[in-house]
Amino acid sequence: MSSALRIVSYGLGPIGLAAARLVSTKSTLQLVGAIDVDPDKVGRDVGELLEQEAIGVSVEADAEAALTRLKPDAVIHCTSSFIPAIVEQLETAARAGVNVVSSSEELLVPDLQHGELAERIDTAAKAGGCSVLGTGVNPGFAMDLAAVIASAVAFDVQSVKCTRVVDAATRRLPLQKKVGAGLTAGEFKKQLATGKFGHIGMRESVALVARGLGFELDDIEQTVEPVIAAEDHKTPFLTVKEGQVAGIRNHGYGRAGQQTLVHLDLAMYVGAPEPRDEIVLDSTPPVHVSFPGGIAGDEATAAMLVNNVHGAVAARPGLVTALDVAPPRLAR
Amino acid sequence: MSSALRIVSYGLGPIGLAAARLVSTKSTLQLVGAIDVDPDKVGRDVGELLEQEAIGVSVEADAEAALTRLKPDAVIHCTSSFIPAIVEQLETAARAGVNVVSSSEELLVPDLQHGELAERIDTAAKAGGCSVLGTGVNPGFAMDLAAVIASAVAFDVQSVKCTRVVDAATRRLPLQKKVGAGLTAGEFKKQLATGKFGHIGMRESVALVARGLGFELDDIEQTVEPVIAAEDHKTPFLTVKEGQVAGIRNHGYGRAGQQTLVHLDLAMYVGAPEPRDEIVLDSTPPVHVSFPGGIAGDEATAAMLVNNVHGAVAARPGLVTALDVAPPRLAR
Numbered sequence: 130m131s132s133a134l135r136i137v138s139y140g141l142g143p144i145g146l147a148a149a150r151l152v153s154t155k156s157t158l159q160l161v162g163a164i165d166v167d168p169d170k171v172g173r174d175v176g177e178l179l180e181q182e183a184i185g186v187s188v189e190a191d192a193e194a195a196l197t198r199l200k201p202d203a204v205i206h207c208t209s210s211f212i213p214a215i216v217e218q219l220e221t222a223a224r225a226g227v228n229v230v231s232s233s234e235e236l237l238v239p240d241l242q243h244g245e246l247a248e249r250i251d252t253a254a255k256a257g258g259c260s261v262l263g264t265g266v267n268p269g270f271a272m273d274l275a276a277v278i279a280s281a282v283a284f285d286v287q288s289v290k291c292t293r294v295v296d297a298a299t300r301r302l303p304l305q306k307k308v309g310a311g312l313t314a315g316e317f318k319k320q321l322a323t324g325k326f327g328h329i330g331m332r333e334s335v336a337l338v339a340r341g342l343g344f345e346l347d348d349i350e351q352t353v354e355p356v357i358a359a360e361d362h363k364t365p366f367l368t369v370k371e372g373q374v375a376g377i378r379n380h381g382y383g384r385a386g387q388q389t390l391v392h393l394d395l396a397m398y399v400g401a402p403e404p405r406d407e408i409v410l411d412s413t414p415p416v417h418v419s420f421p422g423g424i425a426g427d428e429a430t431a432a433m434l435v436n437n438v439h440g441a442v443a444a445r446p447g448l449v450t451a452l453d454v455a456p457p458r459l460a461r
Numbered sequence: 462m463s464s465a466l467r468i469v470s471y472g473l474g475p476i477g478l479a480a481a482r483l484v485s486t487k488s489t490l491q492l493v494g495a496i497d498v499d500p501d502k503v504g505r506d507v508g509e510l511l512e513q514e515a516i517g518v519s520v521e522a523d524a525e526a527a528l529t530r531l532k533p534d535a536v537i538h539c540t541s542s543f544i545p546a547i548v549e550q551l552e553t554a555a556r557a558g559v560n561v562v563s564s565s566e567e568l569l570v571p572d573l574q575h576g577e578l579a580e581r582i583d584t585a586a587k588a589g590g591c592s593v594l595g596t597g598v599n600p601g602f603a604m605d606l607a608a609v610i611a612s613a614v615a616f617d618v619q620s621v622k623c624t625r626v627v628d629a630a631t632r633r634l635p636l637q638k639k640v641g642a643g644l645t646a647g648e649f650k651k652q653l654a655t656g657k658f659g660h661i662g663m664r665e666s667v668a669l670v671a672r673g674l675g676f677e678l679d680d681i682e683q684t685v686e687p688v689i690a691a692e693d694h695k696t697p698f699l700t701v702k703e704g705q706v707a708g709i710r711n712h713g714y715g716r717a718g719q720q721t722l723v724h725l726d727l728a729m730y731v732g733a734p735e736p737r738d739e740i741v742l743d744s745t746p747p748v749h750v751s752f753p754g755g756i757a758g759d760e761a762t763a764a765m766l767v768n769n770v771h772g773a774v775a776a777r778p779g780l781v782t783a784l785d786v787a788p789p790r791l792a793r
Contacts, residue, residue: 282756283764284764413760422747452788456610456787457613459674461675
């Protein structure tokens with residue numbers, strides 16, 4: 130690497146900050162700017178937000194001004210899961226000619242739910258000569274990209290089953306809240322109806338698997354149910370009492386006619402036994418991949434963002450997916 | 462896929478034939494030609510060589526004439542493990558502007574042992590506007606690329622250990638012979654001295670892991686030893702008697718100073734227990750990947766060749782590696 134890529138962190142929530150911290154440890158990447166609209170963060174040094182020494186990079190609220198002035202090689206973008214909320218942010222980056230790696234779950238397969246917005250982003254990125262890529266660990270790797278890559282050693286694949294079990298007790302408080310730990314079943318239902326609760330991105334994972342493997346689906350469906358605690362569980366952050374919600378069970382199905390070609394089974398709850406990731410391809414030859422203990426969630430998401438920067442910078446201009454860019458791998 | 466990619470099979474040994482058979486099952490690929498110098502094969506229909514119905518594709522001996530006339534999108538190249546033996550074949554393909562996916566083990570990291578020849582190939586490929594890619598399952602996936610991709614979910618990686626155990630009794634005769642099954646220890650030593658015996662590509666696997674993870678190695682070393690049968694083993698093809706060689710144990714080491722950063726441990730012998738592939742990254746967070754039962758060898762190699770065609774065709778012109786092209790995945 131002749132010189133480090135210049136990076137701006139766009140969105141400084143927990144994942145954005147973890148990614149910024151990781152960037153600061155990489156010799157091939159240099160954090161040169163930070164963007165967030167939170168008045169409690171604007172003007173502060175990113176090092177301070179990371180509870181480290183100041184690094185001379187202040188948080189700015191005006192993305193366009195920051196990107197136009199700094200002209201970074203890429204932004205690491207972590208502001209929202211939902212494409213309608215980020216389309217203008219992505220267009221701003223594209224107009225400035227800045228490559229984007231985003232944690233937006235919907236951006237994994239952008240045209241699945243937002244065809245028109247995806248076209249707008251693609252047009253802007255091509256005009257700006259830069260790429261826009263959505264990534265993460267789930268969605269983005271554990272239940273989708275890893276299964277697609279595992280298919281490389283197969284002659285043919287009839288169907289895919291991915292199982293992910295996360296013990297939410299070992300995760301940060303926002304994840305525990307996101308899966309409803311400590312709620313009553315009634316509260317869980319109400320939260321679920323908002324559409325911003327639980328795991329985001331299951332449909333996108335099913336779609337990425339299907340596209341990666343050339344399955345033509347008629348239908349993508351998901352189910353979400355609460356897992357009720359059979360006994361009390363105490364986490365570092367909260368206590369789930371017997372009978373309360375411990376977390377979620379989220380299934381995703383991709384079907385063609387009566388056949389289920391893709392089945393993704395996600396369990397994230399406090400006290401979940403045997404945390405793991407498993408990928409089983411019903412294929413010739415059979416392929417079985419296991420991650421004993423499971424892929425660490427929040428840490429791995431920050432890692433995927435940072436480890437995709439080099440690939441996104443090298444990618445063709447436009448709105449791209451993980452199927453288009455070089456395989457993600459550790460950035461130094 | 463609007464129209465199928467037109468493919469020529471170059472080299473019709475067991476792996477080349479398996480790849481040709483696989484191509485013939487794919488709707489996005491069409492076998493339009495075949496090249497081999499074996500007088501027993503020239504002029505015969507590829508379908509006949511596959512013990513199937515004729516498909517109207519005859520084997521030709523003159524690669525230049527065939528590629529210039531057919532102008533395929535890609536060749537699947539399976540003639541030799543060794544770059545000096547194939548450099549002119551690759552230049553011929555490049556002059557015809559044909560992308561190459563090759564099973565040559567040395568081509569996985571072409572400049573590792575053949576810097577000048579690699580430059581020649583790269584120059585020819587760039588001039589022809591096509592890419593040349595080496596791939597396979599081992600080397601090419603099980604002990605190298607899979608470990609590199611697994612690092613995508615890590616903050617940092619200190620070292621890598623890959624273990625591959627293959628029960629050679631379940632593999633075809635050439636593999637059993639390649640690992641020395643049935644030889645005496647003395648015969649094994651003599652064979653080993655030829656440099657064309659045993660597993661080819663261990664150094665390339667170590668190098669690909671190191672490049673993929675940004676390790677700067679001072680030294681790549683391998684050791685090869687016979688595994689002696691503790692009891693008689695009968696395979697469908699031969700019998701290994703107690704005291705004879707059952708197969709090989711091949712270690713690869715990548716070191717920086719006193720530290721071993723990459724350790725690849727390959728056991729391929731008749732009767733090897735618990736066949737499997739294991740990848741352990743000493744990393745933050747820790748990453749452990751397991752393929753229970755192991756990745757099928759010969760089948761997976763043919764699959765990797767075919768499943769990399771679309772990626773190679775989309776890749777930038779030049780001599781490329783698995784680190785440069787889109788992740789391999791099932792071709793339809």
